Amino acid sequence: MRYPAPLRPGDLVGVTAPSSGVGADLRPRLQAAVKVVEARGYQVVVGDCMGGDRHVSAPAAERARELMGMLTDPRVRAVVPPWGGETAIDLLPLLDWDALRAAEPTWLVGYSDLSTILTPLTLLTGIATVHGNNLMDTPYEPPPGLLSWLDIVAMEPGTTFTQTSPNRYRAQGHDDWVTHPEVSELTLDTPGRWTRLDGGGDVEAEGRLIGGCVEMLCNLTGSRYGDPTAFARAPERLLVYVEACEHDAATICRNLHGMRLAGFFDAAAAILVGRTRAPGLPSLTQHEAVLDALGGLGVPILADVECGHVPPYLPIVNGAYGRVRHTADRDELTQTLS
Numbered sequence: 363m364r365y366p367a368p369l370r371p372g373d374l375v376g377v378t379a380p381s382s383g384v385g386a387d388l389r390p391r392l393q394a395a396v397k398v399v400e401a402r403g404y405q406v407v408v409g410d411c412m413g414g415d416r417h418v419s420a421p422a423a424e425r426a427r428e429l430m431g432m433l434t435d436p437r438v439r440a441v442v443p444p445w446g447g448e449t450a451i452d453l454l455p456l457l458d459w460d461a462l463r464a465a466e467p468t469w470l471v472g473y474s475d476l477s478t479i480l481t482p483l484t485l486l487t488g489i490a491t492v493h494g495n496n497l498m499d500t501p502y503e504p505p506p507g508l509l510s511w512l513d514i515v516a517m518e519p520g521t522t523f524t525q526t527s528p529n530r531y532r533a534q535g536h537d538d539w540v541t542h543p544e545v546s547e548l549t550l551d552t553p554g555r556w557t558r559l560d561g562g563g564d565v566e567a568e569g570r571l572i573g574g575c576v577e578m579l580c581n582l583t584g585s586r587y588g589d590p591t592a593f594a595r596a597p598e599r600l601l602v603y604v605e606a607c608e609h610d611a612a613t614i615c616r617n618l619h620g621m622r623l624a625g626f627f628d629a630a631a632a633i634l635v636g637r638t639r640a641p642g643l644p645s646l647t648q649h650e651a652v653l654d655a656l657g658g659l660g661v662p663i664l665a666d667v668e669c670g671h672v673p674p675y676l677p678i679v680n681g682a683y684g685r686v687r688h689t690a691d692r693d694e695l696t697q698t699l700s
Contacts, residue, residue, distance in 0.1 A: 363570075363681045364489045365519040365699050366439065366467040371403030373439040376432035377497060378409035381447025381475045383419030388498075390543035392444055395500045398546075399442075402512055407438070417448050426456035429479075434465040440515050445496040446474025451578070454482060454587050463487045469515045472496050474607060474671065477574025482587040484572065484680040490699065493574055493603075493669065494677025498539070501546045504674065505530070511677050519699050525676050527693035529555050531637060532673045548673050554637070556693040559653050559663040565688040567632035567662055570594065571697065572680055573603035575670075580617035584624040594629030601684045602627055605636025605670030611643050611651040618655035632662040632686055634695075636670025664688055667695075 369375075377396070384392050396406050411420040411428045419425060432441045462483065470480060471492040480491040494511040495502070504510050507526035517523065530550035537545045558565060572590050573579070582588025594600045604621075606614045627633065635652050642648050649665055656663060664686065668676035678684075682697040 363700070364467045364487070366469045366490070366515070368518050369404060369439050369469070369515045372405065374405045374407060374437050375399055376407055376409065376435075376438040376441045377412075377444065378425070378428045378432055378441065379412050379419035379443050379447070380425050380429050380453055380479060381419070381443070381450040382417060382445065383412045383414040384444050385414030387540050388414070388543075391498055391539040394544045395444075395497045398501045399497075399512070412444070422452040422456060426453045429453065430458060430461065433468050433470065434461055436466055438468055440469035440471060442471045442497045442500075442511070443476055444498050446472065446476050448475060450475045450478040451581060453479065459486055462489070471511045471515070474575055475578055477578040478582065480680060481572065481574045481579060482582065485590060485593050486587070488681070490679050490681040492677055492679055495675040499675065501544065502548045502673070503546055505548060505550060508668065508674055508676055514677055514679060517699060522696060522698040524694055524696040527556060527668060527676075528674060529553060531668065534639070550674060554666060556667055556688055557649070557665045558688060559635070559649055559665050560657060560661075564690070565632065565662040565664060565686065567601065568683070568685040569599035569601040569631040571601050571603065571678055571682050571684040573634070573678070574605075576604050576606050576614055576617050576621075577609055579604070579626070580621055583621045583626045588626070591625050591628055599631035600629045601632055601634065601686060602630045603634035603636065603667065603669050603678060606638040606640045606648060607671050608640050610641045611646040611648050614640065614648060615646065615651035615654050618652060622655055622659070627656060627659055630659065630661050632664065633659070634667045634669060634686065635663065635665040637666040637668065637672040638670055639672055
């Protein structure tokens with residue numbers, strides 16, 4: 363594994379939109395998020411690929427060129443998109459993977475459609491990436507027990523840190539960023555812990571962390587961009603995490619079956635599943651969909667982890683060595699940047 367150097371005051375953070383950009387009505391929220399990053403002592407440069415008029419911020423070649431430029435520019439120490447989107451997959455054949463492998467590592471942060479780039483970057487280059495809150499979410503103060511991506515990118519390689527579930531989440535609704543662009547308090551209105559799906563009892567498992575959004579990774583699995591089998595070097599195992607954004611339970615069930623058939627979970631010591639608001643069917647819940655596809659693997663499956671689209675956000679470092687612990691009174695994930 364290769365870990366980018368920790369950010370220090372004065373370092374440069376790049377903002378570009380490899381997938382969807384930001385419309386004029388949400389530019390105040392973007393500026394509020396930039397100010398939070400600057401308040402940590404960093405400089406921020408916002409790229410040209412930020413347009414919000416279409417489902418992508420710019421043509422694929424331009425988005426790929428700007429992302430490559432930021433990831434290989436030694437002055438830029440971290441790259442953070444505003445959010446995800448729909449079709450970052452069109453960038454994959456346009457990125458120069460040899461140049462990325464040869465460059466000094468730079469932190470890349472994001473989730474949702476950014477899984478399309480984060481996970482291949484770690485799998486193909488060995489560079490750690492942060493699956494965590496996007497730039498537009500950055501103004502939110504993490505609840506007790508959780509960290510922000512800003513905390514993680516400032517850590518030295520070799521650092522070990524533990525995050526614990528706050529046991530609360532936001533069950534419904536979203537903040538109105540148009541009316542209140544500077545909102546920083548997360549509304550966590552519902553109690554909820556992690557759920558063991560494969561049975562009862564405590565869980566303790568460890569392995570190298572890899573994963574992302576199901577709707578994105580299912581399109582990469584079986585290709586050179588989504589093959590974790592070579593990444594798992596025996597006797598080391600993987601802690602695989604997945605999360606559903608919006609697709610119904612039947613679609614997620616098919617996606618996970620396909621990923622399993624392609625070997626995505628072959629080296630898993632345990633599977634973490636993000637909490638989701640995605641709909642179920644009358645005869646199939648989201649939890650049941652996961653069990654239908656993955657229950658036969660014979661490894662612990664923990665659901666309702668804070669690693670998805672439901673606030674709050676538990677950032678996970680792709681490539682870090684993880685240890686997960688689930689007991690009657692505690693849910694925690696420990697990560698070591700080694």
